[in-house]
């Protein structure tokens with residue numbers, strides 16, 4: 001296991017890009033994405049469609065949400081992991097919003113929290129999801145194209161939902177680093193995170209070093225792949241361990257957009273990605289069943305391998 005180093009995540013500029021971009025631009029970004037995900041399973045995406053003024057405004061509203069009374073937040077309950085309100089555990093607290101791109105769903109959830117309504121928050125959250133889901137779709141299209149399996153694109157895109165998660169990490173009031181979220185791999189397909197001005201996210205390289213993520217622009221996101229994409233690509237993209245370590249007095253807020261498979265959808269690596277050189281890593285599985293396994297069994301670092309490894 002290595003030590004903390006000055007290794008940095010690759011930075012990839014998406015500002016000039018959209019799904020209809022010209023070939024040269026698209027190909028150039030695509031090869032950077034492929035390289036970054038194969039090596040780190042993560043990169044910093046510069047994406048100015050969510051401008052810094054907007055970020056300031058939405059983070060103020062996220063703060064207001066967490067400032068609501070505990071009983072109010074608890075009204076957004078869910079039996080499914082990471083959906084709904086997750087009450088404070090040490091310095092961590094979160095709110096998961098399912099189908100965060102669906103107006104009705106977002107508005108209904110906001111109404112539970114603010115019965116008198118909070119139109120600006122619903123509007124901002126939906127705008128955030130709309131923009132960031134475009135980034136997610138560009139990245140996933142690039143991965144499928146890079147791996148030569150773009151014939152699965154429609155099926156792949158139609159098989160996912162968006163879960164937004166708002167996360168609060170209290171400053172621990174000390175310079176001794178305190179764990180905000182312990183080292184883990186994400187279990188979904190792709191995660192795109194936007195943070196306020198307080199750093200803390202660390203991403204582990206294949207050689208075991210921890211990269212301390214520090215956004216290089218005010219419109220940066222960090223992209224992290226999850227176990228499900230690792231399985232679907234039969235190991236062609238890396239899925240990194242990451243964690244949040246907090247110091248000091250200030251509160252970190254994160255808004256994450258988590259791309260998750262639709263319930264019941266079977267994750268199976270395309271035949272084209274299973275070769276002699278790359279034998280099948282995981283038997284086909286349903287992600288929601290895998291999640292049940294994760295939450296019912298002893299915590300293990302290799303949950304997917306234990307669950308359905310070949």
Ligand SMILES: O=C(O)CCC(=O)C(=O)O
Pocket residue numbers: 165167181186193195201242243244254256
């Ligand atoms: O807050 C962050 O930056 C990381 C959050 C995270 O890794 C997660 O919720 O899975």
Ligand SMILES: [Fe+2]
Pocket residue numbers: 184185186191242
């Ligand atoms: Fe994570």
